[in-house]
Amino acid sequence: MKSDVAITEDLELQLLLDAIYRKYHYDFREYSPASLKRRLTQARTNFACESLSQLQHRVLHEPGFLPQLLPFLTVQVSEMFRDPSYFLSLRRQVIPHLMTYPSLKVWVAGCSTGEELYSLAILFREEGLENRTIFYATDINTDALARAEAGVYEQDRIALFTENHRRSGGKSSLSDYYTAAYGRAVFDKSLRARTVFSDHSLVSDAVFAETQLVSCRNVLIYFKRELQDRAIGLFSDSLVRKGFLGLGSKESLRFSSRASDFTEFDREERIYQKTAGL
Numbered sequence: 001m002k003s004d005v006a007i008t009e010d011l012e013l014q015l016l017l018d019a020i021y022r023k024y025h026y027d028f029r030e031y032s033p034a035s036l037k038r039r040l041t042q043a044r045t046n047f048a049c050e051s052l053s054q055l056q057h058r059v060l061h062e063p064g065f066l067p068q069l070l071p072f073l074t075v076q077v078s079e080m081f082r083d084p085s086y087f088l089s090l091r092r093q094v095i096p097h098l099m100t101y102p103s104l105k106v107w108v109a110g111c112s113t114g115e116e117l118y119s120l121a122i123l124f125r126e127e128g129l130e131n132r133t134i135f136y137a138t139d140i141n142t143d144a145l146a147r148a149e150a151g152v153y154e155q156d157r158i159a160l161f162t163e164n165h166r167r168s169g170g171k172s173s174l175s176d177y178y179t180a181a182y183g184r185a186v187f188d189k190s191l192r193a194r195t196v197f198s199d200h201s202l203v204s205d206a207v208f209a210e211t212q213l214v215s216c217r218n219v220l221i222y223f224k225r226e227l228q229d230r231a232i233g234l235f236s237d238s239l240v241r242k243g244f245l246g247l248g249s250k251e252s253l254r255f256s257s258r259a260s261d262f263t264e265f266d267r268e269e270r271i272y273q274k275t276a277g278l
């Protein structure tokens, strides 16, 4: 049985999320509460608030407070060629199918600060598909989107990115794609020339394009089941028949009500192929 303290904290969490939604239309009400609570505990420490109710008070009464709280509500962690075996599978198994399309649209949903987008852009360039592809990079965090669009990463992250790129079957050197300056790596802007960056929420927005590949990794893990189903429904509605969906290493379609739209393409790498539809 839950303690009185835990019951009160659950109630405070709901009230805080309601306040954020009703005042600012950011909807975190169907996010997984366990991970939200962990991050809001950090926010309480950071803002020296004793309770979630105090955070709620500040959200309602301080106009500039929500933008400061948002980074605690979403997790921005990313890296280039994260889980290299996923990108190796895209390269070896999925790209040969994508080669058969004269033009391609790729949706990177929950792109955070852009590492996944640049990884795909590099992979598509190396495989000769870049010129026929439009990428859509979407997220709800507009600061992260701005950083994605800038494509500048701390130099001390580049060793890991380089190793991941190599393990993903990279056909060139990662250093071909960036210029090092003042402790940072500035990625070549030609990599994002065919990318539309956009504020789009998997909670409340609709499908906006017909796509052949959706990569949505390490995003659904933060959602409750119904919200995961909504997002997977969006991906299914966006994908052409025989299109591909890539999820994160801890995510799967197994319990989704839309699972029957897809078949497992590479179980290990969480890559699915849409088989429903005409």
Ligand SMILES: C[S@@+](CC[C@H](N)C(=O)[O-])C[C@H]1O[C@@H](n2cnc3c(N)ncnc32)[C@H](O)[C@@H]1O
Residues within 6 Å of the ligand: 074, 075, 076, 077, 078, 079, 082, 109, 110, 111, 112, 113, 115, 116, 138, 139, 140, 141, 144, 200, 201, 202, 203, 216, 217, 218, 219, 248
């Ligand atoms: C952990 S990052 C994943 C980054 C990248 N996909 C990767 O795997 O490295 C999760 C991202 O999902 C975004 N996100 C959270 N809720 C979202 C929503 N409702 N719609 C779109 N993106 C969302 C967050 O802002 C964050 O940038």
